[in-house]
Amino acid sequence: MTTLTGLISRPDHIKLAVEGMLKRLRTDRIDLLYQHRVDPQVPIEDVAGAIKDLMGQGKVLHWGLSEMGLQTLRRAHAELPVTAVQSEYSMLWRGPEKEVLPLCQEQGIGFVPWSPLGVGFLTGAIDEMTRFADGDFRKTETRFSPETRAHNLALVRLVKSWAERKQTTPARIALAWLLAQKPWIVPITGTTQMAHLLDNIDATEVIFSVDELEALNAALAGIAILGERLPPAVAVLSGVEAPLK
CATH class of the missing domain: 3.20.20.100 (NADP-dependent oxidoreductase domain)
Structure with missing residues (x-):
């Protein structure tokens, strides 16, 4: 998760942030929850574990990653299947084509260009x-x-x-x-x-x-x-x- 104060993806913070989202959005679930930037202080397996708990409660249906490295994506997907990956991608910047898109295709992960x-x-x-x-x-x-x-x-x-x-x-x-x-x-x-x-x-x-x-x-x-x-x-x-x- 990303906040105005930096990268905070501790499991307790993720769950607190999701509760705030649900309240502000006036809904009982989030269809697709992203970790928008990787927090180097928190193992991605711990992030996936927090999301899995939220899924078990019906508060999150799917999860995704944004601007992650290939190994992070592989580890995350092995822990809890990732639905979508976000990254900049356009005719102007085609960086994901070499490695990220092939990995998404291999693993059955959707890709969302911003x-x-x-x-x-x-x-x-x-x-x-x-x-x-x-x-x-x-x-x-x-x-x-x-x-x-x-x-x-x-x-x-x-x-x-x-x-x-x-x-x-x-x-x-x-x-x-x-x-x-x-x-x-x-x-x-x-x-x-x-x-x-x-x-x-x-x-x-x-x-x-x-x-x-x-x-x-x-x-x-x-x-x-x-x-x-x-x-x-x-x-x-x-x-x-x-x-x-």
Whole structure:
């Protein structure tokens, strides 16, 4: 579990946090409970044990992990089957493809990409003239720095060209591409605007033929994204484990 004061995944704290969630949500159960960042001070087996207790009480139905390492996922799944894994994944950042997605497929675990639109980049809302306000974390990510952004905008141009080809929006292309990767991938768009929500929902109407998907993937493979998604200090403080950096 993650709080404003840091990573706290002690079993007693997990159970206390769940009680608070149930009260605030006015419900008797949580369908899917995530450990959003790994707590290095608490063995993942202890976390799984706490979740198992909550499942036995009917308060939690399923559980998942976010930004964990491969060994953590294997140990967690062996202790208590994991339903879903969360990580950043999009055309902009494809880190999970090498090891995490194959492990999810092997173990029958669903995958939930967050930031599927590349924190707005893939919608075309960010260009060379964009300036990020103080407090916007994108200001600290080198993939969005002025030095790398001009290069990385080649990806946006590709997405826009496919939006024109399919007579849709760039956001829908980015989401439809994710949905086409695996049937057990379900993106979280995280929008706060109704217009964006409605646009995103229609991504399910965008279908790629086998040839189209092959062509799009080939074009994506030809674009090397420069810069990192997280400053090293932020990755350490947020508990992101090595395989997903």
